[in-house]
């Protein structure tokens with residue numbers, strides 16, 4: 001079904017007035033249950049630096065003047081191995097119970113993809129519920145919402161007092177930005193966070209579900225050399241630390257002691273890290289008896305394969321140059337069953353990347369839904385091949401080249417709202 005086939009009383013719209021914004025916010029309060037969600041939505045539409053009202057799409061029952069289904073597009077800029085990639089987050093997806101299973105989200109998704117294409121987004125990402133979004137071509141590809149729980153009894157404290165933790169103020173924004181960028185330099189995949197986004201996080205975001213206690217880490221000379229953030233709301237029972245700068249061992253010991261005291265005061269059973277698994281605090285927590293209690297993932301859809309490969313050209317050339325394939329000359333066909341992308345490589349330089357349409361059988365074949373996992377380094381070619389018989393490679397040498405072109409990557413997207 002497309003929007004022209006909607007029943008007469010149902011109309012596809014985008015937010016264009018204050019009333020629409022209020023109705024969308026009310027709607028999300030109903031769907032996602034909570035006053036703070038309403039404020040969160042209003043903040044995002046009205047105050048977030050990247051927001052545009054046309055990015056809130058909804059279906060209205062015009063007889064009842066009622067929003068019955070709604071989604072939104074939240075703009076991100078991702079860094080993928082140093083390359084900036086425009087990503088459209090699909091957010092706030094919902095349909096009123098009595099209007100479900102009529103294909104309304106399907107229709108809104110068509111509008112979402114059209115808008116994303118018009119505005120030049122290369123990928124779409126969602127933090128969504130399990131399984132559902134596969135029907136739109138999304139697949140798990142970037143770490144999200146890992147929980148590492150450390151019970152308070154495992155936090156013994158070092159007794160050291162080398163650092164002090166001071167509530168962040170708005171004037172700290174440039175320092176926070178620097179510390180964030182330094183941290184993100186450790187990851188292959190991260191989110192760009194501008195000054196305006198930091199100001200949003202320290203301003204409007206503090207008045208909704210997204211509220212955090214933000215602390216600067218200061219040394220004995222009173223210099224701000226790190227930070228960490230404690231979320232007030234989220235999934236789980238523990239005291240949630242969901243973002244930090246780079247930390248040394250003493251900082252980690254002192255943060256845990258500090259967090260234990262807050263957790264005790266707030267009657268929380270544990271300190272719960274919501275951080276990349278490779279983060280030093282996650283690893284330190286595990287070494288002290290903490291347990292990984294949840295792992296999830298951002299679901300990713302590539303909106304334009306050729307466009308993304310073209311963006312990644314310098315990255316792929318560097319990988320070739322640093323491998324035994326250096327100086328390679330080859331025409332490589334990367335077959336996604338529905339489409340085939342041709343790479344013309346001459347002496348290690350990728351001269352041409354183009355779509356060749358459908359091809360019957362080529363040396364390398366991979367189902368299209370697995371492409372995000374390969375490009376975002378969630379799994380590499382041999383891992384995918386070991387699970388899916390239709391990840392196909394007839395030549396060992398080609399398989400080795402794919403391992404080089406698409407290695408596993410580290411990464412994490414800290415929210416910017």
Ligand SMILES: CC(C)(COP(=O)(O)OP(=O)(O)OC[C@H]1O[C@@H](n2cnc3c(N)ncnc32)[C@H](O)[C@@H]1OP(=O)(O)O)[C@@H](O)C(=O)NCCC(=O)NCCS
Pocket residue numbers: 031069093094095096099100101102103104105106107127128129130131132
């Ligand atoms: C998930 C939701 C948005 C779907 O809305 P909808 O308008 O019914 O969507 P569509 O009609 O386009 O698709 C309905 C299909 O999704 C399936 N579906 C619904 N919820 C699902 C879930 N949690 N997991 C998997 N499939 C689900 C339905 O069974 C139906 O399948 P069918 O087409 O084979 O009959 C709606 O059920 C909802 O608002 N749920 C509560 C809020 C929520 O979970 N939002 C998602 C947050 S990420």
